[in-house]
Amino acid sequence: MQKQTDVLIIGGGFSGVNVAQKLSKGGLNVTLVDKKNYFEVTFAMLRNVADPKLVGDTPRKLYSDFIGGTFIQGAIESMNTQEANLANGDTIRFKRAIIASGSHYPTLPLAKSISAFDYTERHQEMEENHKTLAAAKSILLIGGGNVGVEFAGEIASAFPDKDITLAHASDTLLDSMKPKAQLKALEQLTAKGVTVKFKRRFKKEGNLYRCSQSNETIQADLVYECTGMKPNTDFLKAELANVLDANGLVKVDSSMNVVGYKNLYALGDCSALDIPKHGYLASVQGKMLADSILKADQGKKVKPYKTPTIAIMAVTGHDTGVAQFPFAVFTAKFIIGLKQKDLGIGEMFKMFGSKPNKLS
Ligand SMILES: Cc1cc2nc3c(=O)[nH]c(=O)nc-3n(C[C@H](O)[C@H](O)[C@H](O)COP(=O)(O)OP(=O)(O)OC[C@H]3O[C@@H](n4cnc5c(N)ncnc54)[C@H](O)[C@@H]3O)c2cc1C
Numbered sequence: 001m002q003k004q005t006d007v008l009i010i011g012g013g014f015s016g017v018n019v020a021q022k023l024s025k026g027g028l029n030v031t032l033v034d035k036k037n038y039f040e041v042t043f044a045m046l047r048n049v050a051d052p053k054l055v056g057d058t059p060r061k062l063y064s065d066f067i068g069g070t071f072i073q074g075a076i077e078s079m080n081t082q083e084a085n086l087a088n089g090d091t092i093r094f095k096r097a098i099i100a101s102g103s104h105y106p107t108l109p110l111a112k113s114i115s116a117f118d119y120t121e122r123h124q125e126m127e128e129n130h131k132t133l134a135a136a137k138s139i140l141l142i143g144g145g146n147v148g149v150e151f152a153g154e155i156a157s158a159f160p161d162k163d164i165t166l167a168h169a170s171d172t173l174l175d176s177m178k179p180k181a182q183l184k185a186l187e188q189l190t191a192k193g194v195t196v197k198f199k200r201r202f203k204k205e206g207n208l209y210r211c212s213q214s215n216e217t218i219q220a221d222l223v224y225e226c227t228g229m230k231p232n233t234d235f236l237k238a239e240l241a242n243v244l245d246a247n248g249l250v251k252v253d254s255s256m257n258v259v260g261y262k263n264l265y266a267l268g269d270c271s272a273l274d275i276p277k278h279g280y281l282a283s284v285q286g287k288m289l290a291d292s293i294l295k296a297d298q299g300k301k302v303k304p305y306k307t308p309t310i311a312i313m314a315v316t317g318h319d320t321g322v323a324q325f326p327f328a329v330f331t332a333k334f335i336i337g338l339k340q341k342d343l344g345i346g347e348m349f350k351m352f353g354s355k356p357n358k359l360s
């Protein structure tokens with residue numbers, strides 16, 4: 001079947017939903033396509049697995065319950081400058097396309113599912129992950145970036161008696177944060193009983209993990225590899241491979257235009273804009289791109305995209321965390337509480353002009 005739209009948005013994550021909501025409110029004919037039938041606030045996934053009763057299904061919502069324009073569930077397999085082809089054989093012709101296909105974590109599918117594309121299946125997937133975690137006595141987390149640090153803290157808060165080890169390749173946690181934030185996060189995790197091992201690269205070897213530098217081995221009931229995100233841009237390789245950089249990210253200019261193509265845009269985790277990647281930035285990019293498109297359509301002048309100043313927060317369990325502002329790092333409860341309250345779920349749905357589902 002062939003469909004037609006003015007603006008095709010590929011991917012309904014933080015960036016795609018923000019741009020979709022604003023453009024459809026602005027009166028444009030918008031079609032959002034996503035492999036899943038639900039939106040999910042990634043920030044809450046680790047607590048969702050470690051302590052599901054605190055979060056339930058509040059991070060997830062069916063697109064059909066809140067999306068303004070047309071929503072189609074399906075996977076885009078290839079595209080050019082005029083049409084995109086779905087896995088089911090359908091084609092969508094468009095005037096403009098916005099590539100917001102984000103990223104996935106190949107070694108940690110609980111963070112962003114690579115197989116549960118249905119709301120109920122995802123709920124079950126999270127329940128199964130929780131049961132597996134609850135049954136394990138010893139846990140090894142590999143990777144001390146945001147995901148590894150937050151997950152170690154969530155597990156330690158939910159299960160204070162578990163034996164938790166966090167191994168990191170460098171000699172500080174949270175590599176992209178300031179030294180004070182790195183030290184405070186280490187103190188907070190250590191106080192919760194997490195053993196942090198620096199300068200360790202563990203690799204699976206039979207039923208144990210061996211460190212290539214020290215030759216030390218660890219055998220844990222459960223191992224989470226919290227390393228490496230990969231952009232979801234394979235569908236561009238057939239007809240638009242020239243838009244990808246060496247890391248598989250879509251090259252864009254300061255208008256979020258795909259370099260060389262005036263009717264294509266890219267933003268969020270799949271684009272070369274703003275590194276390191278943050279969901280909050282992806283949301284802001286979505287709103288800014290929608291504003292720019294609406295303004296340009298009215299013949300108004302559009303300002304180039306400039307990375308906004310943001311606070312970065314990493315929680316290290318139910319009651320602690322670090323907040324990095326451009327001028328200082330804080331650990332005070334009233335500041336960390338801004339994220340701890342609901343891990344940003346309410347704020348995100350508010351941006352979409354919606355509300356999260358009730359905790360049941
Ligand atoms: C556990 C975890 C915790 C995090 N915590 C924070 C945090 O506290 N703060 C913060 O700022 N950031 C955080 N992040 C980072 C944040 O989640 C990402 O930066 C954000 O998800 C990027 O949003 P996006 O819209 O670019 O893409 P995504 O959220 O990845 O969404 C992309 C969408 O595109 C869809 N898609 C992909 N390919 C196709 C295709 N071919 N066809 C159709 N649909 C497709 C996917 O199904 C998905 O819904 C966290 C990430 C993880 C994993």
